[in-house]
Amino acid sequence: MNIIERLKERFEVLIAEKKRKDLLIIETTKKGLIPMLFYLKEYEGYRTLTLISCVDWIEDKKFQMSYILWNFRMKANIIVKFMLDRENPDFETVYKLWPQAEAYEREIHEMFGVNFEGNPTQNEELILEDWDNIPPMRRDFDTLKYSMEKFGEREPKSRINIRKEISEQYDEWRRK
Amino acid sequence: MSTEEVRLFIGPQHPGVTGNMSIEVLLKGDTITWAKTHIGYLHRAFEKLMERRIFIKSFPLVCRICVPESDTNEENLARGLEELADIEIPERAKWIRTLVLELSRLQMFIMWYGGIAGSMGLSTPVQWGIGDRDYILDLFEELTGGRVYHIYILPGGVRKDLPEGFEERVLKTMDLIERRLPEYDELIMDNAVEQKRLKGLAPIPKEWVEEMGITGPVARACGFPYDVRKNSPYEAYDKLDFDVITEDGCDVWSMLLVRRREIDLSIKLIREIVSKMPKGEFLTRLPNVLYWEIPKGETYVKSEATRGEFGYYIFTDGSGKPRRVHVKGPSFIHGITLLERLLVGQNIADVAPILVALQICPPEMER
Amino acid sequence: MGVKIFYAFIALIGGIAYGLLLGGISRKITARMQNRRGPTVFQNFIDVWKLFRKKTAISHGVMFYLAPIFRLLGGAGTFLLVPIVVGNFYLSNFSFGGDLIVIMYFMVMGCLGMALGAAESGHPHAPIGVTRGLAQMAGQELPFIISVVVLMIVDKTTSVEGIVMAQQGGILHWHIFTYPFAAIAAFISLLGMMTSYPFEIVMAPQEIAIGPPTEFSSTFLSYMFSGRSVFAVAKYVLFMDLFLGGATNLLWAFLKTFLIFLWPLFITDVFPRFKLEQSVSFFWTWPTLIGLIDLLRIYIVR
Amino acid sequence: MGLKEVLKPLGAWRQIARKPHTILVPKVHREAAERYRGFHVNDLGKCIGCGTCAAVCPNEAIDMVKIEGIEGKKGDSGFRPRIDYGRCCWCGLCVDSCPTTSLRMTNEYIWIREAPDDFVYIPGYDIKGFEQKEKGYRKDKEHSFTDYHRVPMREKEPEERLQTFAEVVLGYTEEEARKEADRCIGCGLCISGCPDRMHIPDYIRAVASGEYERSVNIMYENNPFAELCGKVCTRRCESYCSLGNEGDPVAIRWLKRFATERFSDLKEVIRARKQELKDKSVGIIGAGPGGLTAAYYLALRGYKVTVYEAMPEAGGMTMAGIPKYRFPLPSLKKQVEFILSQGVELKTNYFVDPEKFRNLMEIHDAIYLGVGLLKPWKLGVPGEDHPNVIYAIDYLRKVNFNESVKIGNEVVVIGGGDVAIDAARVSRRFGAKVTIGYRRRKVDMPADREEIEGAEEEGVEIWEKIIPLRVEDAPEGRVKLVYGKARMVDQGPGRRPKPVLIEGEEYEILVDRIIVAIGQQADLTFLPQEFAEKMEVERGRIKVNERQMTSISGIFAGGDVANRVADAISAIADGLRAVKGIELYFQGKS
């Protein structure tokens, strides 16, 4: 019985994909995540948390939370992910399982605005200082506009699409 | 002096920190009772910028993520995109990439080797180390056209072939460095003061390694044979003959030993790569890079940087731009989770050696 | 006496210049050791001039202003009390009987003044540096005092000139050969006094920025710089007088002080620094024990 | 900590005897490596202002600007890159993507200023002193972002071709087409070569990404004969392709052909919005590509359109003049039918004479003349009225309408245009031995290069510098062409050399037919007297303004009858232009 079957037996597994020899991607639900992580850590040997990541699928109004674990003995990674509601991005911390989750969650809180209940330091500034806008890694934050407004540029670039300019130059007679 | 606690900021403008970062400590006498890492001084929002750029434009960006060791980033992103776009790269490209990666590791280790002495005020090896590293940068300049930022590894292979006679010059530089190494050893390894200060300094509890996700030489100094090059071989590493280096001391001295042996290993590997370098094509033709689109997918690729496991978590959504690239620098864990815990109980004088030993590179923590 | 003051002043200027020059030479030698060319040997003069002509726009109170003066005074005082060329009217400075005690007092005074001023500067690194400095001084003074006591006992004098006189009559009469253990203790202690590695724990750039003088700048820094230089020369001269038989003319003085100058340099470029407690415990064990050998010997011989 | 560890570090003092390895910069200038990515230089003459560098620059460091002394022309936008060294990151992507290899990098690296505004730089224009430096990062053409190699078009073997009138070109497969389309860097310079200003980069990009429907829709925005153009267009665009400067241009024509051929029923594909009906009507004389284009777009704009055609089939020259091995009939039918389905009324076999023309002027608010050139130019040599001297235009029409023509076994074609080649290749398909006689050299021939090559593959012989002198009758129903040789006289730069007869030399050739294909002229006899007087005619063509209106208001003209280029795409362009002219004319009138 391989790990996918074992996981399917115990938890709700929406998608299970074997990406590489040493990389497995599992999608589960919000409710099933922490038990699954606990199970993977304690019983399957995925003892190391390598990364917590968040992706903004703004079209679906979802945040994808991914937890990458590493099994030292099997030499394999597993990505456990689930979709989080973008409007109410509340979740729980896994700080109790892995200490480094604290910093990762702090960063995600700052960059995406995901709220991790139980994380002691998530409201402290990690990277940004005196941030005055929506969390910057969200897709609807326009960094170019923000930069131009806040920092300006030496000689405003036309930002015209040169391709368009060229074709329109030749296109002139049609516009007449 | 009084027994009340003094709050002290080490950095960002401080000669002892390894880059632009800051450590806030509480001192009781000379002993640290609490520490907190402050980062964000170098945050340039790479991940956000990559989301706005087509794939090829990300390559000049990513090599700036870790300033002294840019190739790991390029290689990781290139490999990730190749995996997602299903591109097979030529054999020679793999070997050239491996050569570049090893050279890059070697130059970083040499700089580090001088730096660990420099962190305790011994400036002579610093001067030597950075000076000798420059000879490797000369090789890079010849190969890639850039000293520090190479933008050499692109999806599909590498950008240019090895110049004529490059292999000989690599070997010559290796000889030069090998000749110099005993002189470093005299000054660093065989130094009474150095040994007195580093042996037994800041021991890492072994159970932290797996728990916290400590990687690279730090993990190997704790006896964990964790090396991405061996565990999940990439490029041409599976065809090279080497063993994972481990030490069992868990302290800064063991980390020094691991890295010292890594230098020897790198030199050996570079010699091996040069001798086994296959002939042939070095770049497969990509689709038109201006309009290159990659189907939807996600992957996690990693490689062994000098500091530990460097990972790229890449999402594509079928458009010409990545949906999200999350860069996992080893320093993130080392510099925040591990450092904050490790500094407690240490002497203020040992902050600099510990920082250097963990090899914390601020730009990869905040990207 | 007026003439003497005048000549002492000349000697002081000369001492500062010699100190700066030695500093330049040490930078050059260090550079060569590090495979590079290094600055000109006169670089320190340029630095001091530049600093002197810079203005300070910041103050942390009176003690802050006084600290560099203390430092300079400590250096100058020590320098003016050690006879450079014994018996020479112009170059014996203000040495007098029993001056050895005063000299040691002066040597401490400079540091204490510095400590007070630095503590006033308000920078958190400064008091840490000061604490370290004071602890370090306590460490390095012990072996030095032991060896000085040895010399005082055997020569039955508390004047530097007396000690020099006692060493006349050939190279083997120098105390470095007659009382080698005391000399070793004193010379190790010199490393501490010269804040050379591995005992350079006061400034410690990688640890506490630059320690006590963190807030000092411009003119004050130039005073400190000159003070340090002349202090260094004073110590070289003192060690020459105590252990190398003093000098009978200027040429000898230059030669011997230069040799002594090479000693800390020889060590400083190849060792990293100790931690404070390592440094102090080192001073209190090895050099102290070595110094005690000679003291014991004297005691037994008597 | 033993004594050994105390003493060993002191061994480092050995270094003091070693010579320092310091490089004495700036006293010694240290040259950067051969490949160093230093400051840019640009060969302004070679640069075509395609803007690829600006498009690939990750930092918006490159702006395209107009600079003094460089005018835009066909195939050159007149823009040149201006680089902001406050933005540049010296990645060299611009160099690697420059299609002309004009932009490169030197190994110069020192640029120091006191003012922050002094870092904007137009390479090649602002002279900095390092322009001549040879070393530096250059593009390696085979290993760069630009693919200079065209996907070869598969064709039938010459022997096989001669058997039938089936299409010679086999067309791209989907994979080939996408690969070829992906080569396009999208600069848009090709648009400058297209008389119709088609949105070439857009539809090629659509092909590359597999959106063929979108691609065809883009084409139909200004060309309802996309498939026709995909097969027989003179493709001036390809000669301005920026990739063509250093390699093969993108096969724009074949890609168009590929996209349009995928759809058998255009009605389901083209989603053009029809505007509401208006109470104006337009009469179009001549159902050639130009006339039908005008008809199509006028119909889309809600006008009532009637097309009058003298021949039994619509299509004009594309129907009558282009041989079917290049342009099969079903393809034409498909396109014409689609146009007609938009509400265009077509009257075939309707030969307009002065009487009818007056009538048309009555019933229509505007008239568009797309009558083409029907009257062939004559050789102007004695004896050319011989029955065995035929005109290519008539010959091809007869072939296309399946009328019987006899050409015998040996044929000489006089002329060097596409019509001449067509006539020659058609004759080869009838089994004749064909020779083409042209008065200039082969390189001067106005015909399409690929057509000439195709003809030669099929065994057509091409004689250069032939000037016919007279035609003589020969026995057994044959005919003799007497000709002289020409020498080329240089006419100065930028002009074609002129052939001059070498006196005193005469050669002759005995053939069954002489096919004359030296061009056609307009036949305006259908115009009534009062109109013909007012109509300004210039060198055989009707003079029109930029909106295709003739000197008589309300009468528009286009196509071969009005322009000098005389190819399908120009006719289409004229038709499109006339639509706008007509619309404006109506607006002005009402």
Place this chain on the structure above:
Amino acid sequence: MGKDKFLNEKPEKLTYSGVFKKIDNWARARSLWVVAYGTGCGAIELRPTFTSRFDAERFGMRMVGTPRQADVIVVSGYLTVKTLKRVIRVYEQMQSPKYVVALGACPINGGMYYDSYNAINRLDLYLPVDIWVTGCMPRPEAILAGFKRLQELIDDGKADGWKKYIEALDWYRGNQRKIIKNWRMPNYNW
């Protein structure tokens, strides 16, 4: 802890004149102390510049650990908002005359981070820069050439960015405060 004397009053305009002007400039040019603050990528090329291969100490330059004693601050590349705040503080703690050298493309016009929400685009809005060295990163040779140029300027008495800073302080402050939202610094700190 001592009280900072000038904390809340505007610094007076400092003038340096007198008979020693020439010697002063000569000495200043040959004794440039650089504050050891690697603000960006450029720090990686500053190391070779100041160590054995290129050895800037030949020209009397050296790294010092504290801004109080430094003459030059090298802004080595991009500046994030967070770092800019520190750099301004460091700059103001330096004693006049002081100079700013900007390395790389980023301080000139944003460089590759022109669209980043956290990196400034134009350094000249916030600090008076004397010398701009472009490159990404500038090689040690270029950095040395930049310092050499700075020395020439100082020799001629033309490097007076610090004077401009005092004269146009309000303008600079305005720009600085515009992007540093929470101004938790002393107003005047030199």
